[in-house]
Amino acid sequence: MGRETLDTRAFLLKSTPYGESDRILSLFTEARGKLSAIALGARRSRKRFGGSLEPFALLQARLALRPSTDLARLELAEVLEPNLGVSKQLVSMGQAGAALELCRELLAPDQPEPRLFRALESYLRALDVRGPSLSRMVGLELCALEVSGLHPRLGECGVCGKPVPPRRAARFDPARGGVVCRSDGGGPITLSGRALEGLRALAAGRDAELAEGDAKNAADALRALTEWHLGRQLKGAAFLRQISD
Amino acid sequence: MRLLGRLPGVGERTAQRLAFFLLRAPRDYVTALGGSISELQERVHPCARCGNYTEEEACAICTDERRDAGVVCVVGTVQDLMAIERTGRFPGRYHVLGALLAPLDGVGPEDLPIPALLERIGDGVREVVVATPPTVEGEATALYLAQALKGSNRTACVRVTRIASGVQYGGDLEYADQVTLGRALDGRREIE
Structure with missing residues (x-):
């Protein structure tokens, strides 16, 4: 079998220097999900890829896929949407970085996830135009958890299955995948009634704008859930905490 | 071998x-x-004042009385300092951070020697030129430094500037990529 060429829209999730002149990239492609690729000469010369190998931009990428290796070769990358506004605010950069990290960590290789791709595209576009929003970040986190099969249980207790009353605060246990009622031991995080309602609305695909405090409450719970599944801390969350201190 | x-x-x-x-x-x-x-x-170690490499306690730039101590250029690495020195256009002194904020890698302000910089800037410095590279890491560092300098009583009056970025001198606009050209337009200035 020969070499296959893939033309697809993509986001750069991570770029690591390789050797003297190359970069190893992790890309979230629309057509094939997460792929690794080498960008030959990307560090030595900017003629070929220009400013396209900086994160946050939506790219049109051409990749040479080789059957002998999981590492594709990036042949062309053109910026479709630069999202330059993201780099104008530190919090926007932190939230965008956290979103890319979440995709990098939760996506399985070579598995298209068009819904998450569209969600990331809208999220970065909104960051570019409207600035940072913890509420929108929570929406993206929920989407990433859902497509990776890790969506939290929000409507009923994760142990006994008893429905959680609406608009009431609940205990959230990352280790048991969602809300857990008090009689089953509860959990280390308290989700306010409004935060829980907001999370349910977002999980059901409805538009919901959470107030800052509720969005932070919801984001903390989702981050704890993600970190529990990954078995390590998310770097983007640590960065956001440091810049907001 | x-x-x-x-x-x-x-x-x-x-x-x-x-x-x-x-x-x-x-x-x-x-x-x-x-x-x-x-x-x-x-024998070679970082300069106690600016972080440049030197064999003495303070480097040749910090001890040069002809340099303007009121203007400090903040760079990420000593290699960047040397690149600016090669231009022969900067009369002031330097501060080498040794690292840049990295939103994607979790490198935050706590990982950078920002307090040492703030301490130094309070002493008669009029302008801080942030010369971090035009990358996400460089931009994040520049934004944070500007916030930190403006937010501190000792340094609030200091002018904070950023080196320009955009199309290459002698380059062709037709071949400039969208990000570079967009940034050049964002950073346009009036012709005097």
């Missing part, structure tokens, strides 16, 4: 060529080279 091959830019074949060159080179030269390499980390 194994050790030479670990040097940047040196592959297996170049390591072999260097090894054969050293085998045939005059003994004095090989001894002097070996001595210099072994003394390098003992």
